[in-house]
Amino acid sequence: MTRRRTWWKTALGVFFTALMLFPVYWMFNVSLTKTGDMRADPPHWFPWDPTFEGYANVFDQQLANLGTSLVIGLGCVLLTLVISAPAGYALAKLLPRGGGGIAFLLLVAQMIPSVVMAMGFYAIYVRLGWLNTVWGLIVADSTIAVPFGVLLFTAFMSGIPQELMHAAKVDGASTWRTFQSVVLPVSRNSVLTVSLFAFLWAWSDFIFASTLNRNGDMIPITLGIYNYIGNNTTQWNSIMATAAVASVPAAILLIVAQRYVAGGVTAGAIKD
Template sequence: MSRRRVTRSWGSTVVGVLLLAVMLFPVYWMVNVSLQPSGSAVATPWFPLHLSFDGYAAAIGQQGRHLLTSLVVAAGSVVFSLLVAAPAAYALAHFRVRGAGVVLFAILISQMVPGIVVANALYSAYTELGLLNSIPGLILADSTAGIPFAILIMRAFMGALPAEVVEAARVDGAGQIRAFVSVVLPMSRNALITAALFTFLFTWSDFLFALTLTTTEDVRPVTLGLFTYIGTYVNDWSSVMATAVLASVPAIALLLVAQRYVSAGVTGGAVK
């Protein structure tokens, strides 16, 4: 019986490793091509025997401004989304708000609206408001995806917080705002980090809003910069892949740093 279990365990391990290798192979190939001398990706060897960082030098020189734009827009979207979503989630979780169910249903419905519909509507509004080709315009647009998700995540977490803690703070003389800032927010750290991480990832990977709401090179996120870069430098895949690697680093780093908070934040409101 033990041999069967050991054999089954080894078989599951082998299958898991093979599946992981298949899923990670595009990432490996991206890094491999980025470290090769300039040329076609078809003729790239399986291993980077002759390392070259010329692709990274070209990517930083020509896409560095786009990377900085994406960082600014993503950070702005995170801050703006949390400033709006955190008090809204607290109110929906702890206050007896009339029509709270309707509000939550509207938030859920907003997640189902296709992005192209929102982008076209925002384009018309931005044309009148003068927000096209602007960082504040992109922050507001990307926050339309981050705010509803953050409200849902944080409401579930805040709803599981013991009401006695907030009541104790009120007894000690703290007002609603002071109790929210000093008690609820520190206790909701995992949910805040989870909402911030996913909002950052939404914004960092956005292409539709960037394509629709920017018409010049003055404000261009890295996703749109990489798209135009492929069309211009299609024969120099090392630079293209180097740009893709650089664009992946912030998201990978945040996921590695915040993974334990994300796990706690997602499941924190599951059991009350």
Template structure:
């Protein structure tokens, strides 16, 4: 059996401790959603509930269909944002990696700067723009708004990956009779699987957790996502904590499942092309 040093044991304990700190808010959210009201406000706090009460899930997920409507809207916006981001980022990143375009460095700098711009600063210009186009209170407005956040990140992730792919693969395809487009489709695109999954997952995450654009660009409840629906449990005179945490758990569940299922591809996609 392999023997571990004291330093390795200490690092292992420290890793467990740090992981526990990051996971505790998720546990507290789930635990609060199944606590009776008396345990939620108990002093000292009840860490492990003695009894489980699932009435918050029954009342807000099964009996109240509005949460399912918000959940459906979130899926429409997140999936639409993911598809549009990939369609726009793929050709942009490929062109910046393969062609010597003037101003590429300045354009990359602009993309980096846009990652530091708060979403609230983009909400009002987009509101005015979509108002002139009569796109307010629609899924296209939310999808386009969230794409403006996800697209710079996608291009910055994809470009190094395309740089790491040898040009000889495409040149061989061109010699065999392919044009530039078919060489990209048949040779380059099949190699981008992990990178596409990584970018798609993060684009989905950006759109799923959006609240700024959802509040600014919509006022119709029929198109608002789940992030806005959660705010209904926070009132002026009190907060329905058990209902709030139950709906928040439902909102977080797809993201948790997505990252568990895609973690291998996400890690490989992020590290792909890092030597460039």
């Protein structure tokens, strides 16, 4: 293949990517546009004369919501790991027979529409008094990540050589001890992938937040944006600034952990 031909492909690739990412660019552009210029015709294609008023409003009004989302995201990661890592180990190594049924249930669980889960949780939380609480939302959000986590851990851990665990057993380690000091360290990449997705899903959740935490004092950032849209449709720079800030975790993920992201998508869909 000649050099000139590859160059041409790169140019086309850049063009496609730019087209695809235009909405993201537009979000940044609008977040920096002055309120007075928002309705300009033709619109301002570049933020030549930027305003940071939108971002100032984010720090004024949305900082607490960002904190809430962070707490919910981290809580969800913790809960997901605690439930799914040992279960994945058991399904992969300890009960290779009975595991099939549980794996099947988990696949089915992933197909249940979240609006249905939201209603079920609402009905339960009303009685328990868990509506508008952070932990209520952590539990609900974790239902998105737990089936994925168990399946991913099971897939990875069944690949760990049996000899490794035998060696630990010979040394007199209990099953728990083997899990802790042999299996978990070897599965570091899976732990990372599951944590990343659990965090991102909890951070991005809107359905559970808008149903289970509608009147809470501590609302996550997604709900912050939603309420913002409802309250002042004139300040689109502030809305888009909030959206841009809410996208930061996704950006970090992509830069720091790109290969885990692509790996996670395919693992969830194709491999067992």
